[in-house]
Amino acid sequence: MDKAYHVAILTFAFLFVLRYLVPRVGAGGKGWNGKHGKQAAPRLPPSPPSVPFLGHLHLVKTRFHASLARLAARHGPVFSLRLGYSRLAVVVSSPEAAKECFTENDVALANRPLAVASYGPYWRNVRRVLAVHLLSSLHVDRTLSPVVSGEVRAMARRMNRAAMAAADGGGAARVQMKRRLFELSLSVLMETIARTKTSRTEANADSDMSPEAHEFKQIIDDLKAQAEMDAAVGTSRLVTPDDLPRLGYLQSIVNETLRLYPAAPLLLPHESVTDCKVAGYDVPRGTMLLVNVYAIHRDPDEFRPERFEDGKAEVRLLMPFGMGRRRCPGETLALRTIGLVLATLIQCFDWDRVDGAEVDMAEGGGLTIPRIVPLEAICRPRAAMHGVLQVL
Ligand code: HEM
Numbered sequence: 520m521d522k523a524y525h526v527a528i529l530t531f532a533f534l535f536v537l538r539y540l541v542p543r544v545g546a547g548g549k550g551w552n553g554k555h556g557k558q559a560a561p562r563l564p565p566s567p568p569s570v571p572f573l574g575h576l577h578l579v580k581t582r583f584h585a586s587l588a589r590l591a592a593r594h595g596p597v598f599s600l601r602l603g604y605s606r607l608a609v610v611v612s613s614p615e616a617a618k619e620c621f622t623e624n625d626v627a628l629a630n631r632p633l634a635v636a637s638y639g640p641y642w643r644n645v646r647r648v649l650a651v652h653l654l655s656s657l658h659v660d661r662t663l664s665p666v667v668s669g670e671v672r673a674m675a676r677r678m679n680r681a682a683m684a685a686a687d688g689g690g691a692a693r694v695q696m697k698r699r700l701f702e703l704s705l706s707v708l709m710e711t712i713a714r715t716k717t718s719r720t721e722a723n724a725d726s727d728m729s730p731e732a733h734e735f736k737q738i739i740d741d742l743k744a745q746a747e748m749d750a751a752v753g754t755s756r757l758v759t760p761d762d763l764p765r766l767g768y769l770q771s772i773v774n775e776t777l778r779l780y781p782a783a784p785l786l787l788p789h790e791s792v793t794d795c796k797v798a799g800y801d802v803p804r805g806t807m808l809l810v811n812v813y814a815i816h817r818d819p820d821e822f823r824p825e826r827f828e829d830g831k832a833e834v835r836l837l838m839p840f841g842m843g844r845r846r847c848p849g850e851t852l853a854l855r856t857i858g859l860v861l862a863t864l865i866q867c868f869d870w871d872r873v874d875g876a877e878v879d880m881a882e883g884g885g886l887t888i889p890r891i892v893p894l895e896a897i898c899r900p901r902a903a904m905h906g907v908l909q910v911l
Contacts, residue, residue, distance in 0.1 A: 585882075
């Protein structure tokens with residue numbers, strides 16, 4: 520037992536010496552940038568102190584985006600991490616560096632660390648089908664929007680019935696937004712992509728549907744969106760997708776929410792196909808790129824939808840759907856769905872906090888930004904919309 524223990528220690532020590540003292544040489548005797556011969560070591564972005572073998576894995580915590588934002592404040596907007604023994608990752612946290620990644624380096628950084636999503640002919644074909652057919656603006660307008668509208672209508676009908684049936688609520692129901700919105704998104708996805716109806720049970724909606732829930736916090740606080748809705752659409756009919764372009768303040772709430780609570784705070788990881796440079800630093804082929812959209816967006820960090828009103832965009836860079844050739848192909852569908860859901864909820868119901876308590880915006884861990892406390896609100900059908908709600 521003792522002997523085995525010593526052999527293990529010696530093996531680890533040997534690997535450690537190899538890893539840290541022997542210069543790294545690429546396949547076939549090539550250097551880090553694939554060229555033969557003696558050459559300078561790559562000038563990698565600065566990096567926090569690491570521990571042997573684990574590299575910087577000990578820094579990977581829940582709310583990873585927030586820990587990376589703190590590291591960026593200390594080590595700069597472009598820094599590097601070793602995730603485990605050999606995986607190099609570069610973390611970008613400034614608008615300038617992010618733009619550089621997805622403009623001049625867009626092709627070089629178009630890979631994903633997952634083999635199934637590699638940048639190549641297969642991905643290009645799938646992407647073309649998505650962009651030109653399934654998720655194109657035209658297809659969303661003609662085919663998907665009616666599906667979304669139908670599901671939103673059904674949600675409003677169910678909420679209206681719940682409020683009417685509430686025994687002691689005086690025509691108001693306490694609703695858990697997470698569950699309602701999750702049911703809706705699932706139905707829309709199943710209906711549009713898989714063409715399968717979901718059964719609407721009242722349970723099993725565990726995963727968080729953050730963007731709408733976060734926006735909802737603002738609606739509860741702010742009646743400006745309802746006044747805009749009444750002026751632009753009125754109360755004699757239900758809001759439709761065609762109304763959305765005229766609801767400027769509503770769009771501003773959506774933008775401001777996706778700015779402060781981007782559903783994918785680190786986008787999806789990218790990987791360099793070839794060597795490239797970001798902010799003057801070398802990024803060798805095979806490096807993972809993490810773009811901290813959360814950190815980029817949080818300047819300023821005050822929630823103020825007006826910054827987007829009248830076509831203004833008082834922010835340095837807004838990219839909740841990513842940028843460049845790997846940006847989200849579902850953006851049009853997502854924005855249309857979020858817009859219509861919010862518009863309908865604002866038009867049909869008056870909202871209140873539960874027991875007048877502040878909405879708890881604390882964030883949980885994970886790859887998205889889920890809330891720790893699921894959003895609940897009191898929903899009361901608006902008297903002016905009674906006629907419309909009765910015939911949904
Ligand atoms: C609020 C809703 C959504 C947000 C915030 C969002 C955001 C994102 C982000 C940040 C990425 C990664 C971009 C990058 O790495 O540069 C992404 C990728 C992707 N999204 Fe979305 N998305 C949303 C909804 C959707 C929907 C509704 C669909 C499809 C129906 C969709 C399909 C995809 C696909 C297929 C990719 C991978 C693209 C690729 O690797 O080339 N997304 N999304």
